[in-house]
Amino acid sequence: MQCDAAALGTTWPDISLIKAGGGLAQPVHITHAGDKSGRLFAVEQDGRIRIIRAGRLLAAPFLDISGRVLSGGEQGLLSVAFPPGFASTGRFYVNYTRRPDGATVIARYRVTLDPDIADPSSEEVVLVINQPFANHNGGQMAFGPEGFLYIGMGDGGSGGDPLNNAQNHASLLGKMLRIDVESGAVPYGIPPTNPFVQSPGYRPEIWALGLRNPWRFSFDRQTGDLYIGDVGQNLFEEVDFQPASSTGGENYGWNVMEASQCYQSASCSPAGLTLPVAQYDHASGDCSVTGGMIYRGQKYPRLRGVYLYGDYCSGRIRGLLADGGSFQNTTLLDSTLSITTFGDDESGGLYLADQISGSIYRIIDTVSGIPLPAGRESFTFPAAESPVVALDPSLMNPFGFGPLASGGDILEFQLALAQFTAPVDLYIAYSVSTDPTNVFLVRPDLSIQTISIQDAQQLLSGQPAPGIEPWQNNVAGPVDVNPFTLPATDLSAGIYTVYLLVTPAGRLDSYYLGNAAFVIP
Ligand SMILES: [Ca+2]
Numbered sequence: 001m002q003c004d005a006a007a008l009g010t011t012w013p014d015i016s017l018i019k020a021g022g023g024l025a026q027p028v029h030i031t032h033a034g035d036k037s038g039r040l041f042a043v044e045q046d047g048r049i050r051i052i053r054a055g056r057l058l059a060a061p062f063l064d065i066s067g068r069v070l071s072g073g074e075q076g077l078l079s080v081a082f083p084p085g086f087a088s089t090g091r092f093y094v095n096y097t098r099r100p101d102g103a104t105v106i107a108r109y110r111v112t113l114d115p116d117i118a119d120p121s122s123e124e125v126v127l128v129i130n131q132p133f134a135n136h137n138g139g140q141m142a143f144g145p146e147g148f149l150y151i152g153m154g155d156g157g158s159g160g161d162p163l164n165n166a167q168n169h170a171s172l173l174g175k176m177l178r179i180d181v182e183s184g185a186v187p188y189g190i191p192p193t194n195p196f197v198q199s200p201g202y203r204p205e206i207w208a209l210g211l212r213n214p215w216r217f218s219f220d221r222q223t224g225d226l227y228i229g230d231v232g233q234n235l236f237e238e239v240d241f242q243p244a245s246s247t248g249g250e251n252y253g254w255n256v257m258e259a260s261q262c263y264q265s266a267s268c269s270p271a272g273l274t275l276p277v278a279q280y281d282h283a284s285g286d287c288s289v290t291g292g293m294i295y296r297g298q299k300y301p302r303l304r305g306v307y308l309y310g311d312y313c314s315g316r317i318r319g320l321l322a323d324g325g326s327f328q329n330t331t332l333l334d335s336t337l338s339i340t341t342f343g344d345d346e347s348g349g350l351y352l353a354d355q356i357s358g359s360i361y362r363i364i365d366t367v368s369g370i371p372l373p374a375g376r377e378s379f380t381f382p383a384a385e386s387p388v389v390a391l392d393p394s395l396m397n398p399f400g401f402g403p404l405a406s407g408g409d410i411l412e413f414q415l416a417l418a419q420f421t422a423p424v425d426l427y428i429a430y431s432v433s434t435d436p437t438n439v440f441l442v443r444p445d446l447s448i449q450t451i452s453i454q455d456a457q458q459l460l461s462g463q464p465a466p467g468i469e470p471w472q473n474n475v476a477g478p479v480d481v482n483p484f485t486l487p488a489t490d491l492s493a494g495i496y497t498v499y500l501l502v503t504p505a506g507r508l509d510s511y512y513l514g515n516a517a518f519v520i521p
């Protein structure tokens with residue numbers, strides 16, 4: 001199934017990861033609410049949903065149902081799905097493993113009057129699916145383009161699907177389900193266009209069958225095509241594809257086949273089965289696919305249309321690109337992360353979660369980096385809580401001031417830059433309104449060097465000033481550092497202006513000069 005991308009003329013992105021949030025406990029799902037709030041929602045496996053706003057993790061969970069959730073291994077709170085209209089209805093859906101019996105629960109919750117806090121007592125159970133074994137619970141949910149809720153269900157667990165659930169028409173296990181949860185039917189409705197509503201012996205909730213453990217599926221936000229990462233048995237991991245034009249009913253093959261190889265017996269017929277569009281074996285440390293998402297953002301043209309997916313065991317990130325009727329597949333990055341999920345924000349930016357560190361990373365294309373400054377360009381940036389990483393210097397906001405920017409009393413200074421197209425020197429300095437004759441330069445060891453305003457102006461005129469050196473020299477990035485955290489009480493009152501000077505390595509004739517101000521009252 002693998003094609004030679006070079007022969008087909010594809011220019012693959014050169015991806016890199018920039019940390020976009022941390023402090024999460026076992027994150028397993030990332031999504032947004034589609035309500036233009038700009039919030040990212042991260043699901044913690046033990047039963048909490050956390051909000052990341054402008055790069056900062058809010059202290060209070062959006063939802064905490066850890067008392068209901070059986071967590072560990074493949075069990076836990078596994079996903080949240082926000083329906084179209086959430087901004088006005090405040091209703092959303094979760095998929096979790098229930099205490100004490102391990103059954104899968106699909107439930108509806110509501111937000112409170114505070115949009116950052118949901119009501120844990122608002123639960124309305126939509127669907128309960130009993131689980132014969134602890135593993136293979138699927139767990140992803142997402143609303144399709146037509147507004148119905150899709151639920152990915154694993155085969156129930158153990159190994160090899162001993163109960164033959166995935167091919168059993170009367171079982172909801174090993175299936176992709178599609179139900180109507182938003183039209184008012186209690187507990188849910190069956191879309192009349194589901195493929196098996198007229199078929200005797202079939203559960204009408206079934207949209208597709210023959211899945212082993214669909215660990216993450218997603219819809220292409222542009223086309224409506226569906227991509228499913230289905231975890232394999234001992235030999236192969238696979239990605240399944242369903243075009244937006246599908247009327248459902250696909251049989252993805254398990255446990256007749258594992259990917260494109262017969263599983264139960266040496267020979268089998270693939271007739272009527274939909275084989276994966278990509279698969280890989282376990283020879284290089286891979287063992288469990290984490291289905292991903294298609295990038296449809298604006299920032300990284302070479303990423304557009306690429307389906308990014310990963311492997312939990314190897315940390316490898318692969319790219320899949322639909323090319324007419326075929327698919328190209330390549331390895332984009334070997335990471336060291338335990339990738340549990342990919343997710344997107346409202347503008348189409350892509351993220352992934354690392355289960356071990358509890359961090360979320362933004363995925364960027366690094367070769368289309370920030371160009372070197374061609375002249376002397378100055379920018380004023382807002383004192384944001386979180387830097388905005390962008391390839392256009394006029395759009396980036398490299399500074400983050402942490403809680404101070406939102407009225408707190410800790411100055412947490414963060415600097416984040418995408419990769420540059422060639423090495424640069426970075427200078428950081430600040431001035432304070434109460435001392436107009438001096439500029440305070442950050443030295444490589446983070447100590448502070450006081451220089452005169454004349455020396456600073458000399459630097460900006462392109463003349464090296466004696467004794468002045470960059471904070472970091474000859475770096476290409478990406479940069480994501482947090483050099484300072486200090487109490488605001490350590491700073492005297494005044495208006496502080498922080499400067500970032502970016503010059504081509506070893507030169508001062510051109511630069512980007514950015515500044516951002518904050519006030520210590
Ligand atoms: Ca199970």
Ligand SMILES: [Ca+2]
Binds near residue numbers: 210230238253254276
């Ligand atoms: Ca399959």
